[in-house]
Amino acid sequence: MDINADQSLDKTAAGRSEDRRFITGTGQYTGDTLPDNVLFAEFYRAPIARGRLVRLDCGAARTHTGVHAVLTAADAADDGLAFMPWTGTPKRDDGGIPIQSQKPVLSGDLIRHLGEPVAMVIAESKQAACDAVDGAAMLVNTTSQGMVGMAELDLTLDALPTAALVSDIIYTPLETRLLAAARQRGNMTINGLGMLLHQGKPAWRMWFDVEPEVTDELRQKMEASIRGDE
Numbered sequence: 001m002d003i004n005a006d007q008s009l010d011k012t013a014a015g016r017s018e019d020r021r022f023i024t025g026t027g028q029y030t031g032d033t034l035p036d037n038v039l040f041a042e043f044y045r046a047p048i049a050r051g052r053l054v055r056l057d058c059g060a061a062r063t064h065t066g067v068h069a070v071l072t073a074a075d076a077a078d079d080g081l082a083f084m085p086w087t088g089t090p091k092r093d094d095g096g097i098p099i100q101s102q103k104p105v106l107s108g109d110l111i112r113h114l115g116e117p118v119a120m121v122i123a124e125s126k127q128a129a130c131d132a133v134d135g136a137a138m139l140v141n142t143t144s145q146g147m148v149g150m151a152e153l154d155l156t157l158d159a160l161p162t163a164a165l166v167s168d169i170i171y172t173p174l175e176t177r178l179l180a181a182a183r184q185r186g187n188m189t190i191n192g193l194g195m196l197l198h199q200g201k202p203a204w205r206m207w208f209d210v211e212p213e214v215t216d217e218l219r220q221k222m223e224a225s226i227r228g229d230e
Helices: 019-023 073-078 126-134 177-184 193-208 216-227
Strands: 040-047 069-072 119-122 136-141 165-168 189-190
Touching: 040 126, 069 126, 119 126, 165 177, 177 189, 193 216
Parallel strands: 136 165, 165 189
Antiparallel strands: 040 119, 069 119
16 A cells, blocks of 8 residues: 555644654653653563462562562552552442452462562562563472473473472472472472462362361371372
């Protein structure tokens, strides 16, 4: 399709005077007008759909150039902002009473969905905030590779930062070759036993109307059973 650029930018014909500067890159939008000393926020979001947050190390992000602060759920709680404010009570079509569900500003221990905000980086520029967030690292094996009787996971950890968390959903064996290699190079590791135990709670509730408590004793018994100690 051919367009006569001069006619399309003719302010007399179009009745508009601002088009030329906007489409030629010389205009300024409201979003481009920033106050002095403005800071930018970027969120680090959960890379998994469900799980428990065992540890959150923000040390590396805080040292990034231009970063002013890295805030977590603990910081939000200290400021009295652990949960988002309830802004209203919508009416239900069935006339029932709405449930005022609490939604955390930042996830503290339980990951409820993929992309849930876990930490907020505040920096002098959007790029600096994004760089700090991108520095976060986690590796999770969600395949059956590495399980007893299955092929080993063909993966090298050479490019993974030693500060990264390495998780494997496999629990037989308790330490896969992936976790062993990660532990030897200094990474924090988590096996899949916790996932197994916490998945079992709702299953027992649905099948037997009993919800067992996941305790250290139960975990130790499961570990002993998997190792063949009992």
